[in-house]
Amino acid sequence: MYQVSAMPTFLVLLNGQELGRIRGADANGLENLIQQHLIQQHLPAAQAVKGELAATTEERTWLSRLVEDRKRVCTYTISIQLGPKCELIKMEWYEDEISQTLALSLIPSEEINAKSKLASGAVDEFAVAKRLLEWFHDSFFKWVNTPECGTCGKKCEGPGRGGTCTSAEVADAASRVEVYDCKNCNKEARFPRYNNPAKLLETRQGRCGEWANCFALCCRSMGLETRWVNDSLDHVWVEIYSTRLGRWVHCDPCENVIDTPLMYSKVGAWAGVVSCADDFNFHLQGWGKKHAYVLAVAIDHVRDVTWRYTLNHRAALSRRTACREPVLRNFLNKLNKRLADALPPERQQNLKLSYMRELVEFLSPKCQLRDGSQAQGHGRESGDAEWRLGRGELGIVKPTSDKVEGQPIRPTEGEKKAKCLTYVLPPYISALHECPLL
Numbered sequence: 324m325y326q327v328s329a330m331p332t333f334l335v336l337l338n339g340q341e342l343g344r345i346r347g348a349d350a351n352g353l354e355n356l357i358q359q360h361l362i363q364q365h366l367p368a369a370q371a372v373k374g375e376l377a378a379t380t381e382e383r384t385w386l387s388r389l390v391e392d393r394k395r396v397c398t399y400t401i402s403i404q405l406g407p408k409c410e411l412i413k414m415e416w417y418e419d420e421i422s423q424t425l426a427l428s429l430i431p432s433e434e435i436n437a438k439s440k441l442a443s444g445a446v447d448e449f450a451v452a453k454r455l456l457e458w459f460h461d462s463f464f465k466w467v468n469t470p471e472c473g474t475c476g477k478k479c480e481g482p483g484r485g486g487t488c489t490s491a492e493v494a495d496a497a498s499r500v501e502v503y504d505c506k507n508c509n510k511e512a513r514f515p516r517y518n519n520p521a522k523l524l525e526t527r528q529g530r531c532g533e534w535a536n537c538f539a540l541c542c543r544s545m546g547l548e549t550r551w552v553n554d555s556l557d558h559v560w561v562e563i564y565s566t567r568l569g570r571w572v573h574c575d576p577c578e579n580v581i582d583t584p585l586m587y588s589k590v591g592a593w594a595g596v597v598s599c600a601d602d603f604n605f606h607l608q609g610w611g612k613k614h615a616y617v618l619a620v621a622i623d624h625v626r627d628v629t630w631r632y633t634l635n636h637r638a639a640l641s642r643r644t645a646c647r648e649p650v651l652r653n654f655l656n657k658l659n660k661r662l663a664d665a666l667p668p669e670r671q672q673n674l675k676l677s678y679m680r681e682l683v684e685f686l687s688p689k690c691q692l693r694d695g696s697q698a699q700g701h702g703r704e705s706g707d708a709e710w711r712l713g714r715g716e717l718g719i720v721k722p723t724s725d726k727v728e729g730q731p732i733r734p735t736e737g738e739k740k741a742k743c744l745t746y747v748l749p750p751y752i753s754a755l756h757e758c759p760l761l
């Protein structure tokens with residue numbers, strides 16, 4: 324009917340009408356076709372600049388920030404030790420044999436692997452990631468809003484102030500330190516924001532940055548192909564590759580959630596004031612985040628994975644004003660080409676094929692609505708309620724009498740003690756929360 328003469332051929336159809344086609348496994352061609360169509364359909368003509376690939380000063384600054392995480396992870400402490408040579412070392416922390424061995428000495432790896440076998444006897448990466456998340460979240464890592472005082476052990480009250488990192492903190496790649504005055508013993512308490520994941524195996528605490536960083540090391544130690552994912556608003560998580568499923572799988576260690584990429588952007592109906600003394604069985608319907616750019620960084624490639632994390636591609640595209648789409652695509656393509664050139668041909672080919680599959684997956688937002696997922700309505704659980712509310716990440720709360728999909732909120736210890744959740748939710752969680760990167 325569409326006169327396909329080569330395999331694979333990608334046809335882009337709208338209401339049965341052919342808008343374009345790509346013959347052969349041409350990932351860049353497919354990506355261009357998708358984006359060109361979206362831009363022509365949904366953005367003002369002025370933004371649909373074709374063939375103009377020279378980045379402006381603002382775009383250049385933004386693009387360099389975009390890959391900052393990659394650079395940070397690749398080069399931060401290593402640059403202290405090795406100087407300029409570090410440019411050649413990619414995501415080295417997660418590949419480091421000593422760091423991986425240290426992680427494996429803590430992970431119940433044999434038990435996890437034994438319980439994650441397929442009928443064929445092969446270990447299933449998805450099952451490994453699920454069990455690893457459970458262990459990491461429930462038994463290993465701790466969330467920190469404000470640190471405990473190192474002298475008397477009492478929890479400090481915020482807000483902290485910025486301090487200067489000591490040389491020991493810098494040696495473990497602390498990018499900054501928060502300093503608190505303990506109201507109990509009047510001593511100073513420090514909360515260094517370490518970036519070295521091996522150091523985090525020791526401290527076992529932090530906010531989403533530390534959680535994702537240490538969890539990524541644990542994933543690599545277990546042999547999972549791993550990406551670090553940054554949402555350009557303020558959250559980070561991890562993706563692992565499942566050979567069985569033939570796709571990348573979302574993993575959020577802070578929340579102990581796997582394969583639920585839409586939980587960040589999903590919102591429900593406004594439910595009014597919430598007040599509850601005894602029963603905490605609320606249901607949350609996602610964080611209400613409005614993503615613009617979500618980037619996934621692996622040791623040998625960087626991908627724009629925004630389309631996995633939002634149902635409304637058109638709205639996401641309209642928020643992407645930091646850089647013209649062709650400039651961003653060109654930049655990422657060239658960056659990936661540079662990284663791929665250093666890889667063996669077999670890996671290059673595998674990467675190309677998995678990228679093709681990923682692009683096809685991005686074509687339909689509904690691909691991300693996973694059957695049987697219990698956590699599509701998962702509001703943020705890490706952090707106390709006030710902090711979550713401040714970030715607008717409590718999702719929309721509904722009483723359980725309404726039939727909604729989702730999971731009950733688990734109150735924090737403070738909330739249980741007070742037996743009360745008595746805050747007024749904002750009428751609609753819509754604003755972009757311009758919090759500093761946590």
Ligand SMILES: [Zn+2]
Nearest residue numbers: 472475505508
């Ligand atoms: Zn104290």
